[in-house]
Amino acid sequence: MTQKKALIGSRIFDGSDWHDNAAVVFDSGKILGILPVEQISSEMEKIDGGEIIAPGFIDLQVNGGGSVLLNEEPTVDGIATICAAHAKFGTTSLLPTLITDTFEITSRTVAAGIEAKQQAVPGFLGLHLEGPHLSLARKGAHDPKLIRPMEDEDLDLILSCGLALDALMVTIAPESVTPEQVIRLASAGITVSLGHTEASYDIARLYVHAGVRTVTHLFNAMSPLGHREPGMVGAALDTGSLYAGLIADGIHVHPAAMGAALRAKTGPGKIFLVTDAMSPIGTDITSFTLNGREILRRDGRLTLEDGTLAGADIDMAACVRLVHETLGLPLEEALRMASAYPAEAVQISGSKGLLKPGFDADFVVLDASLHVQGTWIGGSCVYQP
Numbered sequence: 001m002t003q004k005k006a007l008i009g010s011r012i013f014d015g016s017d018w019h020d021n022a023a024v025v026f027d028s029g030k031i032l033g034i035l036p037v038e039q040i041s042s043e044m045e046k047i048d049g050g051e052i053i054a055p056g057f058i059d060l061q062v063n064g065g066g067s068v069l070l071n072e073e074p075t076v077d078g079i080a081t082i083c084a085a086h087a088k089f090g091t092t093s094l095l096p097t098l099i100t101d102t103f104e105i106t107s108r109t110v111a112a113g114i115e116a117k118q119q120a121v122p123g124f125l126g127l128h129l130e131g132p133h134l135s136l137a138r139k140g141a142h143d144p145k146l147i148r149p150m151e152d153e154d155l156d157l158i159l160s161c162g163l164a165l166d167a168l169m170v171t172i173a174p175e176s177v178t179p180e181q182v183i184r185l186a187s188a189g190i191t192v193s194l195g196h197t198e199a200s201y202d203i204a205r206l207y208v209h210a211g212v213r214t215v216t217h218l219f220n221a222m223s224p225l226g227h228r229e230p231g232m233v234g235a236a237l238d239t240g241s242l243y244a245g246l247i248a249d250g251i252h253v254h255p256a257a258m259g260a261a262l263r264a265k266t267g268p269g270k271i272f273l274v275t276d277a278m279s280p281i282g283t284d285i286t287s288f289t290l291n292g293r294e295i296l297r298r299d300g301r302l303t304l305e306d307g308t309l310a311g312a313d314i315d316m317a318a319c320v321r322l323v324h325e326t327l328g329l330p331l332e333e334a335l336r337m338a339s340a341y342p343a344e345a346v347q348i349s350g351s352k353g354l355l356k357p358g359f360d361a362d363f364v365v366l367d368a369s370l371h372v373q374g375t376w377i378g379g380s381c382v383y384q385p
Helices: 076-085 103-118 150-162 178-188 202-208 229-237 255-264 316-325 332-339 340-345
Strands: 005-013 018-027 028-035 045-055 058-064 091-099 126-128 167-172 193-195 244-245 272-273 287-290 294-299 302-304 310-311 363-366 372-379 380-383
Touching: 005 255, 005 332, 005 363, 028 372, 045 372, 058 076, 058 126, 058 272, 058 316, 058 340, 076 091, 076 103, 091 103, 091 372, 103 126, 103 150, 103 316, 126 150, 150 167, 150 178, 178 193, 193 202, 202 229, 229 255, 244 255, 244 340, 272 316, 272 332, 272 340, 316 332, 332 340
Parallel strands: 005 045, 058 091, 091 126, 126 167, 167 193, 244 272
Antiparallel strands: 005 018, 018 028, 045 363, 287 294, 294 302, 302 310, 363 372, 372 380
C-alpha cells in the first residue's frame, strides 16, 4: 500500500481558484484533493513545494529538445530525451512534433510513438504530425521537396496511429487534403489542425465543418487578417469552436498582435501556448540540421541561412512569463493557456490540465518570478534544480 503524499505550497492554483497555505494530496499517480495545511494528517508524507504550485504545462508542438530533433531521431530514446529536456521547464505532457518529412520517417516516428506509449515514457502524451500535407505557398521552414498531397497510405498510417495513442494532432492545409479526408480523421478522434495554408476565410470554415478543431501557430505561415478577406487568421479568431496555438516568444508574433488576438478570440475555443521548440532547448548548441539544412541559433532566433524562422528557441515557462509580464495577463490566465486550454484542445481535459480529484498528479512548482523549481509527472518528481 502506497503512502499518501502532500505537496505543500504557499499558493496553489488548481486551474480555477487559488488556495493559500495548502497542499495537493495525491496517491498512486492521481490527485485526491487540495487541503489546508492544518488538515494534513500525520500519516501523509509532507513535501515542501515552495511558492506556487500549478497544473503541469502541456505543450502540443515540440519539435525537439536536449540536442535531439524528432526528425533526426525518430526513436523511443529520442522521444524520451525531448520529454526530459522540457520537464526542466515545467512541461509534464507534450506532443513530440514531426516536421514535414518522407513517408519512411513518418512511419518510423509513428512506430516510435506507439512504443513510447507502451513504455510509459514520462511526459509523452502522443504525437503531432506537422505536414507533409501543407501548402507550398506557406511552407515556412518546411522542405518544399517533401510537401505533397495526402494519399490513401498516408491516411491509413495516421488512422492507425490515432487508434494507438492517447492524443494525435495532425496539421494539414486544404491545398493538400480534402474535406472527406478530414472527416475520416476527425471521426477517428484525431485533432485536425489547419496550418501552413493560404486558405481563405470561407475555405477554413468549410474545413471546420468537416471536423478541424485547432489552428497551428496562429499568425505564422497562414493567410493574414484583411479587411475584405479575413483569411485563416480571421477564421481562427471568429470561429468559436476553434482552438489556436500561439508561439509566445515575442519574435514569431509581436506582443501587440498577441494582445489583439486574445481580446478578439471568440469562444468557447481558446488560444493556448506552444513552444514550437527545436533541439537546442536545454543546451548551449548554436546550430543543428533539419532535412539536411543547417539551422542557426542566434539572439533567441532559429533560422535557415536565408533568415526564415525555423521553430522557436523558448520553453513553456518562458512563454508563461511573457504573456503575464509583457501582455499583462492575470497569472491564472497565463497558467491556463499553458495547461487547461491545450488539454481542452486535444480533448484530454478530463484527466489533465487541472489540479482536481481524479486528475493525473502532474504539477509544476514555481518561484515568485515564475521560474521552475520542480516538475512532477504522475506523482513522481522528475526534475528539481
